[in-house]
Amino acid sequence: MYSEHELVCIAKRDNNSKRSYLVVNRLQGKHIPVEASKAFLMFNELALQLKRTYKDEKLLVIGFAETATAIGSAISEVLDCFYIHTTREELPGVDFLYFSEDHSHAAQQKLAAGEIDRLEGCIDRVIFVEDEITTGNTILNIIKLLKKHYPWIRRYSAASILNGMNCKDLLTYESNKIQLHYLVKTDNSHYHTEAERCDAGGRYFICTDFNDVSDDNLNNDLNKVFKDYNFNEYKFNILPVNPRKLVHSRDYTAAVNLLWENIKKDIELSRFNTVLVLGTEEFMYPALFTAKKLEESGISTRCHSTTRSPINVSENADYPFHTRYELKSFYDSNRITYIYNIDKYDCVLIITDSSGNLQQGVKSLVQALAVNGITTIYMVRWC
DSSP states (O other): OOOHHHHEEEEEBSSOSSOSEEEEETTSSSSSOBOHHHHHHHHHHHHHHHHHHTTTSOEEEEEOTTTTHHHHHHHHHHHTOEEEEOBSSOOTTOOEEEEEOTTSSSOEEEEEHHHHHTTTTTOSEEEEEEEEESSOHHHHHHHHHHHHHOTTOOEEEEEEEEEOOOHHHHHHHHHTTEEEEEEEEOOGGGHHHHHHTOOOOSEEEEOSSOTTSSOOOTTSOHHHHTTTSEEEEEEOOOTTOOTTSOEEHHHHHHHHHHHHHHHHHHOOGGGOSEEEEEEETTBOHHHHHHHHHHHHTTOEEEEEEEBSOOBOOOSOTTSSOOEEEEEEOSSOTTSEEEEEOOOOOSEEEEEEOOOSOOHHHHHHHHHHHHHTTOOEEEEEEOO
16 A cells, blocks of 8 residues: 555646646656656556456546556556557547646647547446546546547546545546546645745756757768767667557557567667666656566666656755756657656666657757766667
């Protein structure tokens, strides 16, 4: 069992009037670097709770982007069921259902609608998976849409690591016969006050001007762009297994295993004492899975991911974030993303499913790593 103190730390959102605080899970492996084995232990505890409850039902798990995509993947693997996660990315030729996440910095979410049509008669229940549920309104928004478009889906549940819903919100779920599952019940009443204590006096790095990386020609081969670095790119054609569309957990797990086998075969990571594995935005699970495998092989490994979330940082030792690096997104060079609390590692392994022109995104991330003296960098592209 976990406690609120063990899992929860509160950060201050940067310039967000809708909700000033961000509930950060210390073990999730999204914003804070973590030993991946600890993240999987936590995910599995929630998954086993669901497996006991729904052992006789056919399930669809829906994870929420961007922070709960890995939790949803891990839970669907244990449940051996269908999986899809919401997205904010564009998918050519895909029809979407759109819904809102009102408190977020990027409020619009979407779900690949046509994919769920394939499941009529194949599932008994939809389980939504989140890292943290505060009011439950986002899940209610998407349930309304699903009931309208897929009336044959009769049963809904929501699972999260943390649940901060008040009595009124809990009664709303009970009246709508939406079952709730969670590991830790939290009290959100003091979170706003706690977030406001942040003095925003941490270290902020803008890694989008590229002044510290040689070669101005972004159209060159990446190995030439980063000639000052031991930078190596690998491309493994794992797609079309893409959880932004419908997948079965067995197929996704097999694809992630294949990714790990390719990495193990082609990249000699055993020569490093410390390795950081980085996922990109929604693409978290393969990075965590790979980090867990490296940890099991005896390498000191940490894992986290880039994020769209702008969070204030502070030098206060009790505050969770001390350094912030502003980056260009791997998926859209006009979008700003962030990464926090980078330490010194012998090697960094970036794992991404960006299939487009990502030179600017990579270049900004390399600049952030260079601030910490990291010059040995591998990048693996899923597609």
